[in-house]
Amino acid sequence: MASHRRSPASSSSGFSRSAKVTVLSAAAAATAAALGTAPANADPGSPAETTRAKIDLLYEQAEKATEGYNKADERADALREQVSRMQDSVARGQERINRMRGALGVVAGAQYRSGGMDPALALLLSEDPDTYLDKAAALDRISERQSSALTELRRAQRILAQQRAEAGRTLTELERSRAAVALHKRTVERKLAEARALLNSLPTDERDAYDRASRSGRDDLPPAGGEAATGRAAAAVAAVRSAVGKPYVWGANGPSGFDCSGLMQWSYAQAGVGIPRTSQAQRNAGRHVPLSEARPGDLVTYRDDASHVGMYVGNGQVVHAPYPGAPVRYDPVGMMPVSAVTRV
Structure with a gap:
């Protein structure tokens, strides 16, 4: 995105005036395209x-599309864990039912082996009728326990059926989420392939100018001074600064490559904050503050849909992962329309 490119004023001293004018015109044209108008000095x-x-x-x-992929992938991960827990619960429930059936089967087998004779009649015909009352009381207790066991078995079977149905619904949702992940992935890959093809179609000097406008490195460190980060924000700022120069990799959250939100998540993870x-x-991961009150460590989201994010590091600068081909770098905080400034 042209809005992700560094302004000509922050480019290296070897950047020629003509190249600067070219890049500035490109930025103006892209901005105008986003607003539906053409700049006065652009050649449409x-x-x-x-x-x-x-x-x-x-x-x-x-x-x-990358942020859509990240959201769907995160949902799929959560569903996979949920399905795993449900399957474990169903397996334990089935084992319990098997044990209950086994216990009831022992009683049924004993009755079968006795020839199906009514247990009360068997006691009456016993050789020691004097113990009949004691045995009858014991039989009542056995019958009560057996009846209770049957009731518990039926209840366990209903619970197991409900768990299986819920697991089935969750599996269906997981498959939908996986399909969404695949769809977003195809969309990202298609858009990036189209962008690369268009970039390669530019004349060499135009392509080089575009590449120079997208290049960043340690010489891009902002001047010393300004606001000081403290506590966990300071740790997150230190982490995001350490990532400058690392490549943009869509769907990645470090440590060797990042997309925009992955960089923010990784940086705060280094500070012990999830x-x-x-x-x-991330736009709603903390308290919103005015841009004029931004402090180092604040998250700055961009566009109405908050589809891009960077970390404010002071001196009017953010560190962010711009797009493929442009590594993690510093850029002005106002490089794009700001959606929100969030203090984690």
């Missing part, structure tokens, strides 16, 4: 300008 008929704007749009669409996986969920 320029093939290279149009191509760059299409590349930026494809990267933006790929990023939105935050949600997607940028949309």
Whole structure:
């Protein structure tokens, strides 16, 4: 996205004036495309300008699909754990029912072996009728226990049937979530392939200018001074700074590669804080504050749908994972329309 590129003022000193003008025009054209208007100084008929704007749009669409992938994948992981717990519970329930059936089968077998004779009659015909009353009382207790066992067996069978039905519904939901993951993955891969093809179609000098505008490194560190991070925010800021230069990898949350929300989750994990996986969920992972009151460690989400996120590190800068081909880097906090500033 052109809005993810560093402004010409922050580029290296070796960046020529003509290249700076080219990149600035590309950024203006992409911004205008997002707003549905064309900048006054843009040449709407320029093939290279149009191509760059299409590349930026494809990267933006790929990023939105990536966040959809992250959300679906997170849901699938949760469902897999839930299904596993349900299956364990069903297995334990079945074992319990088997034991109950076995115990009842012992009684039934004894009755069968006695020729099916009514136990009360068997006691009456016993050789020692003086003990009849004691045996009859014992028989009553056995019958009560057997009746109770049958009732418990039926209840256990109903519970097991309910658990199996619930597990079946959860498995169906898991399959839907897996299908959503696959769909988002195909969408991301298609958009990125289209963007790469368009980028390769640019003349060499235009492609090099685009690449230079997307390149970042340790020489991009903002000046010292400004707000100081404290506590867990300081640890998260230190972590996100350490990731500068690492590659953008969609669907990844470190430590060797990141997408935008994966970088935020990983950075706060290094501070011992768990935050949600997607940028949309991260927007609501804490207290919202005005942009004018942003402190290092605050999460800054962008666009109305919060499909991109970076971490404010002070001096009007964020660190974020922009898009494929542009590694984790510093950019101005106002690089895109801000959706929210969230203090974790």
